[in-house]
Amino acid sequence: xxLDIGCGYSPRGDVNVDLFRATTVHQFHKEPLDTKxxxxxxxxxTLHLPFRDNIFDVVYASDVIExxxxxxxxxxxxxxxxxxxxIVRCPHSLGERRNSRRDTGHVNHFRPKWFWKAFELLPVxxxxxxxxxxxxxxxxxxxxxxxPSQITCVAFKKQLRG
Numbered sequence: 052x053x054l055d056i057g058c059g060y061s062p063r064g065d066v067n068v069d070l071f072r073a074t075t076v077h078q079f080h081k082e083p084l085d086t087k088x089x090x091x092x093x094x095x096x097t098l099h100l101p102f103r104d105n106i107f108d109v110v111y112a113s114d115v116i117e118x119x120x121x122x123x124x125x126x127x128x129x130x131x132x133x134x135x136x137x138i139v140r141c142p143h144s145l146g147e148r149r150n151s152r153r154d155t156g157h158v159n160h161f162r163p164k165w166f167w168k169a170f171e172l173l174p175v176x177x178x179x180x181x182x183x184x185x186x187x188x189x190x191x192x193x194x195x196x197x198x199p200s201q202i203t204c205v206a207f208k209k210q211l212r213g
Contacts, residue, residue: 052065052066052106052107052108052109053065053066053107053108053109053110053111054066054067054068054100054102054107054109054110054111054132054133055067055068055111055112056068056069056097056100056110056111056112056115056125056129057069057097057112057113057114057115057118058089058092059071062089062090062092063111064091064111065090065091066091066093066102066107067089067090067091067092067093068092068093068094068095068097068100069086069092069094070094070095070096071086071094097112097115097119097125097128098119098121098124098125098128099128100128100129100131100132102132103132104131104132105131105132105133105134105208106132106134107132107133107134108133108134108135108136109133109135109136109137109138110129110130110132110133110136110137110138111138112125112129112138112139112140113139113140113141114140114141114142115141116139116141116159116161117141117142117157117158117159117160117161118156118157118158118159119158119159120158122159122161122169123169123172126139126169126170126173127173130173130174130175130206130208133208134208135207135208136205136206136207136208137175137204137205137206137207137208138203138204138205139166139202139203139204140201140202140203140204141161141201141202142157142160142161142200142201142202143161143162143163143182143183143198143199143200143201143202144160144161144162145162145198145199161202162202163180163181163182163202166178166180166202166204167180170204170206173206174208174209175206175207175208175209176206176207176209177206177207178204178205178206178207179204179205179206180202180203180204180205181202181203182199182200182201182202182203183199183200183201183203184198184199184200
């Protein structure tokens with residue numbers, strides 16, 4: 052079973068969590084979001100997920116953690132409700148600087164090192180953290196210079212033996 056945290060306008064999980072009310076208009080979407088149309092929608096904070104421990108096979112959050120005031124607590128909650136796998140995607144701070152003209156509403160700006168340190172404090176093993184690249188100069192003459200645009204983290208929860 053998959054939990055999609057911060058599902059927004061494109062829910063992908065068996066259970067979908069966000070803070071949208073019944074009909075919310077998002078700043079980048081013109082049409083209101085009707086939460087009644089989202090499959091298994093739960094209105095909840097990412098810092099206090101209303102689920103039992105170890106209930107979801109995969110806990111997924113895409114473009115959410117950069118909007119959260121306490122990102123480590125969000126990761127901790129993701130690990131708590133996960134049985135097996137945690138996936139987090141967010142913009143890389145260097146790529147965001149390139150797009151700084153736009154008001155994104157991001158509270159935090161991340162680099163892979165932050166996730167490495169956070170996962171050291173959590174009961175996970177074998178984390179994989181990588182940054183995707185995009186060219187700062189899309190011209191053919193400058194194909195070498197690249198900036199990271201997005202961070203993807205995949206971690207597996209440690210199985211505690213009782």
